[in-house]
Each structure stands twice: as C-alpha cells, then as structure tokens.
Amino acid sequence: xxxxxxxxxxxxxxKALALAFTIFIIGYILVPILVTVVMSFNGxxxxxxxxxxxxxxxxxxxxxxxxxxxxxxxxxxxxFGTAAISTTAGVLCAWAxxxxxxxxxxxxxxxxxxxxxxxxxxLGLGVAIAFGGISFGGYALYGSRELVMISHSLWAxxxxxxLMEATFKTLDYRVVEASHDLGGGPLRTFFEVVLPMVSxxxxxxxxxxxxxxxxxxxxxxxxxxxxxxxxPVLMWLSLxxxxxPRLAVASVILALTVFACLTIIMLWYVRxxxxxxx
Amino acid sequence: xxxxARSDDxxxxxxxxxxERRKALAPWLLMLPALIIVLLFFGLPTLYMVRxxxxxxxxxxxxxxxxxxxxxxxxxxNPLFTGAxxxxxxxxxxxxxxxxxxxxxxxxxxxxKPARWRLLFIGLxxxxxxxxxxxxxxxxxxxxxxxxxxxxxxxxxxxxxxKVSLMYTEFAAFVGLVYVTxxxxxxxxxxxxxxxxxxxxxxxxxxxxxxxxxxxEVMLPLTWTGILVAFSQSFIWTMGTYATPSALGPDTLWTxxxxxxxQMLGKHNWPMASALAVVLVAGVAAVMxxxxxxxxxxxxxxx
Numbered sequence: 001x002x003x004x005x006x007x008x009x010x011x012x013x014x015k016a017l018a019l020a021f022t023i024f025i026i027g028y029i030l031v032p033i034l035v036t037v038v039m040s041f042n043g044x045x046x047x048x049x050x051x052x053x054x055x056x057x058x059x060x061x062x063x064x065x066x067x068x069x070x071x072x073x074x075x076x077x078x079x080f081g082t083a084a085i086s087t088t089a090g091v092l093c094a095w096a097x098x099x100x101x102x103x104x105x106x107x108x109x110x111x112x113x114x115x116x117x118x119x120x121x122x123l124g125l126g127v128a129i130a131f132g133g134i135s136f137g138g139y140a141l142y143g144s145r146e147l148v149m150i151s152h153s154l155w156a157x158x159x160x161x162x163l164m165e166a167t168f169k170t171l172d173y174r175v176v177e178a179s180h181d182l183g184g185g186p187l188r189t190f191f192e193v194v195l196p197m198v199s200x201x202x203x204x205x206x207x208x209x210x211x212x213x214x215x216x217x218x219x220x221x222x223x224x225x226x227x228x229x230x231x232p233v234l235m236w237l238s239l240x241x242x243x244x245p246r247l248a249v250a251s252v253i254l255a256l257t258v259f260a261c262l263t264i265i266m267l268w269y270v271r272x273x274x275x276x277x278x
Numbered sequence: 279x280x281x282x283a284r285s286d287d288x289x290x291x292x293x294x295x296x297x298e299r300r301k302a303l304a305p306w307l308l309m310l311p312a313l314i315i316v317l318l319f320f321g322l323p324t325l326y327m328v329r330x331x332x333x334x335x336x337x338x339x340x341x342x343x344x345x346x347x348x349x350x351x352x353x354x355x356n357p358l359f360t361g362a363x364x365x366x367x368x369x370x371x372x373x374x375x376x377x378x379x380x381x382x383x384x385x386x387x388x389x390x391k392p393a394r395w396r397l398l399f400i401g402l403x404x405x406x407x408x409x410x411x412x413x414x415x416x417x418x419x420x421x422x423x424x425x426x427x428x429x430x431x432x433x434x435x436x437x438x439x440x441k442v443s444l445m446y447t448e449f450a451a452f453v454g455l456v457y458v459t460x461x462x463x464x465x466x467x468x469x470x471x472x473x474x475x476x477x478x479x480x481x482x483x484x485x486x487x488x489x490x491x492x493x494x495e496v497m498l499p500l501t502w503t504g505i506l507v508a509f510s511q512s513f514i515w516t517m518g519t520y521a522t523p524s525a526l527g528p529d530t531l532w533t534x535x536x537x538x539x540x541q542m543l544g545k546h547n548w549p550m551a552s553a554l555a556v557v558l559v560a561g562v563a564a565v566m567x568x569x570x571x572x573x574x575x576x577x578x579x580x581x
Contacts, residue, residue, distance in 0.1 A: 036416065102305050121518060222539075
C-alpha cells in the first residue's frame, strides 16, 4: 500500500501534462486560422489589433477587383486541369502496374514517385529553364496555364498513383474475370466494371490533386506571368509589398474553395454509402 | 483434317499472336501519360538543370553556354552561399526535431484518447494540410508583429507594458515551419501508433514499470521506424520550403530555397540558381538514403 502511494501521483501529473499539451496544440493550430477569419472582417485599411470597426468591405473589394478575381479564376482553372491530368495519368499507370508484368518495375516505380520528394522550388526552376523559351506555333508554353497544370501534376500524380495502386489491390478480381467471360473486352471491362468499383478512390484522387494545385505557389511563381498568376502567387507578391485585410479575405476565399470541394466529396461518399445499403 | 479447319487454325494462331502483341503493348500504353509527364517534365528538366549549373554567366545574360565549375566553387567558398547552406541545414534540423517531438506527443495523445475524440483531432490536424502555405504565412504574419494579436493579447492580459514584436525573428520562422510540417509528421506517427496493441501499456504497467520506463523501453523501440520516417520527411520538407522562413524570419535568414529564387527571378543568374538546386537535391537525397539505411539496420537488428 505504501509502495503504491507515490505512484498514484504520476498519473495525475501525466493527466495535467496531457491537458496542457491538448490546449497548446489546439491553440497552435487554430491561431493563424482564427486570426485570418477575424481580420477578414476588419473595416480599417490597416492590419492592427484590436479591431475597432467591423465590416465586409474587403470582401466587396476582393469580389470587385478584376485582378484578384482573375487570379482566383486562374487558380481554379489550373486546379481543374491538374486534377484531370494527374488523375487520368495516375489511374491508368496504377492499373498497368496492377494487371501487367512490367520490366524494371521497381525502377519505373521510383521514377514516378521521385518528383513527390523534390522541393517545389527545384521543380519550378527545372521546368522554367527547360521550357522557358519554347512555343508551339506562336503559343508560348512558358507562362501558360497548361505548363503550370503539368508541373503541379508532378506532385499530384504520384499521390494519385499511390492511392489508386492501393485501391486496385482491394478489388475483387473475380468480377473482372466474370466480365471477360461474358465477352467484355479489356476496354469495356475497364470502363464499365473496374472504374465504377473504384469510383471512391478516383473521386479522392481528383480532390487531392485539386487541393494540391489550388494551394501550391512556389512552382506557380516561377511559371506564371501577370495574366496567368494564381491567387496564392498574387497573395505572395502582395505580402511582400504591403499587407492589407484584402489578403485575409483572399486566404478565407481560398480555404472556402477547398472546403466546398470537401463538402462535395462528403456528399458523394454519403450517396455511395446509401447506394451500397440499398 | 480439312483445309477449312486448317485455315481456321491459322487464323486462330494469328489472332493469338496479335493478342499477345497487344498484351505486351498494353501496359506501356497505359503508362504512357504518366511516363510523358515524369520523363518530359521532370527527367528532362532535371538533366537540363544539371547541365545548366556548369554554364557560364556574364554580361547580365541569363546564361552563356560553356563549361565551368565556377558556380560550385563559388557555392562552397563564398560566405553568402556557405552561410545559406548552414542556415538551411540548421533551421531544418531544429524545426524537424521540434516537429517530431510535437507530432509524437500529438499522435500519442490521439491514440490514447477515447475514440470519440479521434475524429475531432484528426480534423484539427488536417486543417494546416488543407490551407495553403501562403495563408499560413499570412496568419502568423498577423500574429507576431507589434500591432499583431500576440502583442495585443499580452498587453491586455497585463503581462507586458510595451508592445512587443516577434515578427522577422528566427523564432517566428521556426513557428511557421513547424506548423507547415506538423500534419505530415502527425499522420505518419499516428499510423505507426495504430499498429500497436494498447494492451502492451497495461502489461508493462502490470509488470511494475513506471510510465517513463514504459515509454523508453516499450513505446520508443516500437515507434522508432516511424520517428525516423517522420523526421526525414519533415527534414526534406523544411529544407525545400523557403517561403515561410523568408517571409516570417529576419532578412538575414537566407535559406537555399530563397537564394534559388533570388538568383533565378531577381539576379537572372540561371547557372548559379541551378547549382544551388543541384546541391539542395543532393542534400535531400543524402538525408533520404541515410534514414533508409538507419531503418534497415534497425530492422535487421530486431530480426
């Protein structure tokens, strides 16, 4: 009994430590987010605490500014392009890895995954110097949205590939064989049997790619010009000159775009679950 | 055997052969889009970048074709660049250690808490992942300065009497960097914890081990691989991240990533920027190989 007494103090200490850490981590993660949300409703022109006047004037300012709206449009277009490119390439490649014998399989695997471990600044630099002066029939590749889409795919595609490889492994291949036995060709089987079965994985891939592209700004900084610059790039350039509450609005709108996508995905999952239940 | 049957056989064989050929070709066709992206937009630029780092640079031109080691020599002798290399490694090391420590505690906490808290904490950890790095930078950018929230909060609480600014200090850069890398660390470590049987803790306690000893002799060995992976992941990430330290840190905090951008977009010195990038990638690769070898050593030791 006397031996147990000092030990009961330890869990209490641990509990206190755990509580302190919980408060710390919640505060740490939420601070920049809350600061941004609060500041976006600031009525003054300066970033200064305490906030004395509240208004939505910076939202109106953002929505009314062609420069910022164009940047948002560029961001969304590039994110859609990245999602389409990286999901198509990643899904097909993962299917090839799952269903076929590929010579030097590990080598290809490493090559496809490698860009994911490269710093964005290096990828951006490489693509910029390699494609800086190239144009197709008067259409300059450098500064175009397409080049940014492909560069963002260097990060997004390996992720899609990884995700889909894992998804394809869980597939029930008796269904695929059944489709073949019933006379379905490989193409038809892939599109009508396999793809619907992995639709959740594909939707997740699209989302990953979209979010990565929407938020990325180092590669975009190297590869865009005034007409194609994305919202994060414009934010970065404005931050260097002067910070106004407009930047907080831009942050909020960027985050809202991401959360809108997440909501769509959630609705999709719920619908899929209902379908299975039925 | 009739002639008709024989020609049927031949047709069948031809069909078979065509099918075989298609089957051999199919994986390459499927991999084609991915390979185009990786080879044309990653492999080729990387080779081009390596070649570029040996080009000459004079007359304010972007580059002049040639062959010189000048940029590499400059890189390892000019105090500007050696300082940047040192700063990058130091910052990455400190930030990664802190990230792993905080991420480890966070993951441990989520693992030990009842399941109903789990989703909430995972949502919390996801937040920095879903927010753009630029928005994170800007969030801290409003927190640290003289007129920022931190100064205001401390002042209102009566803890200080004058406004304070932590903006443009190494501490601010460090806080921002840890914030950006923390979620990666957390999820890597949580997945490791999830593979551990919680009853091990009870068993260790029942055998009379105090929590500290249980941690050191049970938890640490079991999660060692995860710690290594999380550390190398955040080290690689912080080495390459330049926006956060350059926006939140002091003007003298020059990391390699910052200098790459400076040389490329500001000074228009492509060979120097490329040489810096090559050294940065070499550093990243070295860290990856090192942790990989430490991992396998550890594994073979256990087996």
